Amino acid sequence: MIKKGDTLIEVTLAVGIFSMIAIAIVAVMSNGVANAQTALESTLAREEIDTQAEALRFIHASHISSVNESSENRRYADLWNTITDNAIKLSNTDSQAVLQYMPNDCSEELYGADAANSKHYFIINPRKLGDFTNTNEVVITNKNNPTDMFQPAVTYPRLVYGGNGSEEQNIRDNRDSLFRAEGIFILAVEDEESTVTAGTETHMAFYDFYIRTCWYGNRSSDASTISTVIRLYDPAFVTNSSSNP
Numbered sequence: 295m296i297k298k299g300d301t302l303i304e305v306t307l308a309v310g311i312f313s314m315i316a317i318a319i320v321a322v323m324s325n326g327v328a329n330a331q332t333a334l335e336s337t338l339a340r341e342e343i344d345t346q347a348e349a350l351r352f353i354h355a356s357h358i359s360s361v362n363e364s365s366e367n368r369r370y371a372d373l374w375n376t377i378t379d380n381a382i383k384l385s386n387t388d389s390q391a392v393l394q395y396m397p398n399d400c401s402e403e404l405y406g407a408d409a410a411n412s413k414h415y416f417i418i419n420p421r422k423l424g425d426f427t428n429t430n431e432v433v434i435t436n437k438n439n440p441t442d443m444f445q446p447a448v449t450y451p452r453l454v455y456g457g458n459g460s461e462e463q464n465i466r467d468n469r470d471s472l473f474r475a476e477g478i479f480i481l482a483v484e485d486e487e488s489t490v491t492a493g494t495e496t497h498m499a500f501y502d503f504y505i506r507t508c509w510y511g512n513r514s515s516d517a518s519t520i521s522t523v524i525r526l527y528d529p530a531f532v533t534n535s536s537s538n539p
Contacts (some may be wrong), residue, residue: 331512335450339507339520346505349418358529376433381482400508400517401446415479419472447477447509477509500527
């Protein structure tokens, strides 16, 4: 008796259908993993932004609370002055380069030697806010840091701590020292509409702080960016306004 079996065409068709289903499943799983990684990177970027925003508010509030008293908190005035001394005067630069933030290149356009306003970049080391002897340990700018502190993000925007960033023992011994800022920086912009005179000094009414991140997400050649802006009033303006309603 002759038994009928699957023909070559039927076997080939079955294998082809199975292969397409397997490829579709792998593609869906891969896309799900990519979306999860993108969501994680965005969450971590927002956490870094929030940390910098809270550090700015802390420095600002500590400075204000110590204006009329002699206390240890007066050292935060030095931090505030370091930040504001590095602020951008829109009359002396291209305002569009500051206010518009749509980078096409997270490396050369933002971190290259000719990057617009890169000399005004700064970042805050939150691990040093409670205990520091040198303002340059807390507020790191391109002015007081001759090395390449601001670098493109390797994975996502983050602060990297440790001595030279390579030797494990050195990283442990310097775990509170900021080694570099990857894919994140802050720009301070002066308000030029109003000022206040405190003693013999003239102060801006407020400063806008642009906290910006830029990185390349998973399997993407397009730059991912998240940014925010917070406005803080100069302590001299605040105390002058409160005493003269």
